[in-house]
Amino acid sequence: MFRHPLARLLLLGQLALVSWMAQANSPVEVEDVMGRKVSLNLPASRIVLGFYPEDYLAVAGEGGADRLVGMSRGWFVKSRPAIWSLYVAKEPQLAKVPDLGNVQDQSFSIEKTLAVKPDLVILAKWQYEALAPDLPRFEQAGIPVVVVDYNAQTLALHMASTLLLGKVTGQEARAQKMADEYKAKIDTITSRIAAAKRQPPRVYIELGDKGPADYSYTYGKDMWGAMALLAGGDNVAAPFVDRWGPMHPEQLLASKPEVILMAGYESVSSAEAMQVGQDISAQTVLRRLQGFAARPGWSELPAVQQGRLYAVYHGATRSIMDAALIEFMAKALYPDLFQDIDPLATYQDFYRHYLPIRPQGTFMLGIKQGEAN
Structure with a gap:
């Protein structure tokens, strides 16, 4: 039966197809x-x-x-x-x-x-x-x-x-490539910081959705708090906030953060809220940052005195795209260790490699960078 080579090949092919479909x-x-x-x-x-x-x-x-x-x-x-x-x-x-x-x-x-x-x-x-x-x-x-x-x-x-x-x-191969690239970026950050053996700079991160008049969410062990650890920062909110919630202004002033990051979205309900993201100009971001810098007591904070106040895009958190934000935070905390790192390029490259859109706007900016624009 099926002595003809072609018939035998056809049978084997059918059996293989049935086996593949069953699997x-x-x-x-x-x-x-x-x-x-x-x-x-x-x-x-x-x-x-x-x-x-x-x-x-x-x-x-x-x-x-x-x-x-x-x-x-x-x-x-x-x-x-x-x-x-x-x-x-x-x-x-x-x-x-x-x-x-x-x-x-x-x-x-x-x-x-x-x-x-x-x-x-x-x-x-x-x-x-x-x-x-x-x-x-x-x-x-x-x-x-x-x-x-x-x-x-x-x-x-x-x-x-x-x-x-x-x-x-x-899409296992695609996902593995993405995960490996993310790990490589995080490992670069953590290994350089570990090798430097420095005292972690004090950092404060706040979602600036309420504007300068009201203190909004900061983060303890989750989200920006976890990112601060990866970036080698001493999160001043950690002793006072478990996961997320506001930090009392007096506690913040007493903590004297050396770096402050204000997070925001494109869509805001207040004319003073931290606005960052797609189609948002650097001038707008700078103006909003200056509003937070003028908060009562903030002129005495080391971060404000040294111009280490930054705007960051909250829309890139809770995502593997946060590698760019962690790079940006690490560079803000340890500028001399990460001169060769371009966080904005990391952010834009992810879209170029893996997604169909090309966002344009302001996604991360320091108050000194904004003044130079």
Whole structure:
């Protein structure tokens, strides 16, 4: 039987195809960042995305937007409308993806999520924790949920989250490259600082969304606080703020930070708030920085006296793109150690290599740099 070589080759080819299809349709077990074992068919083709849209799109690559059948986009569109517009211009289908609501304001809809019939739901860790009472409904419907976490701003979780996104989208090599590049940048920062053996400079970071008149969130162990550790800073808020919250002005003045970073978005509700990002000019950023420098008592702070007051883009936090911000912070803290590092180039290169848009604006600026423009 099948003595003819061509017939035998055709049979072998058919058997190989059947074997490949069986493997492709067989569930694969993955482990998410919470250590949960999740079984799903890979790559996922009908995805609901809870958070981190840029990281997802960067890892998934071409066609990634086409796989989205639902997303929680309110926070992104509200805080970064200009960036969202750039994405929609390049990927018009994003505007048609159903918005499933926001976990932050308790408008996220389990019913709407079930209705779009996803084969995978990707949630941020904080979303998973907030939705915990409702998540059994996904399990009952046979919909797997995996958890990623860029909010913690740690090297380990950034890499694990990126590799997991690569696994579920079938872009493992792309994700590995991205994670390796991130690790190399962080290792450069931490190794140089360790070799220098200096006293960590005191640093304070605040989200300047309320303007100079009111102190807004600063950060303890999460987000900017974790980034400050990677950048070799002594976070003056750490003794007073656990995760995030305001620091009393008197405590800040007594802490005498040597470097201050004011974080902001493009979209602000106050004419004095820290405005940074897409389409925002350096002149606007400088004017807002000068407003914070004039806060009562700040003229006595070493950071203000030495011109070490900086604006940074909050939109690039909670993302593997924060490598650029960590470089910028490290350079602000240790300018002589990082003269060869160009944080803005790092930020722009990430978009050039991994994303379809090319942001233009002011994403990081020192008060002295602004005065020179």
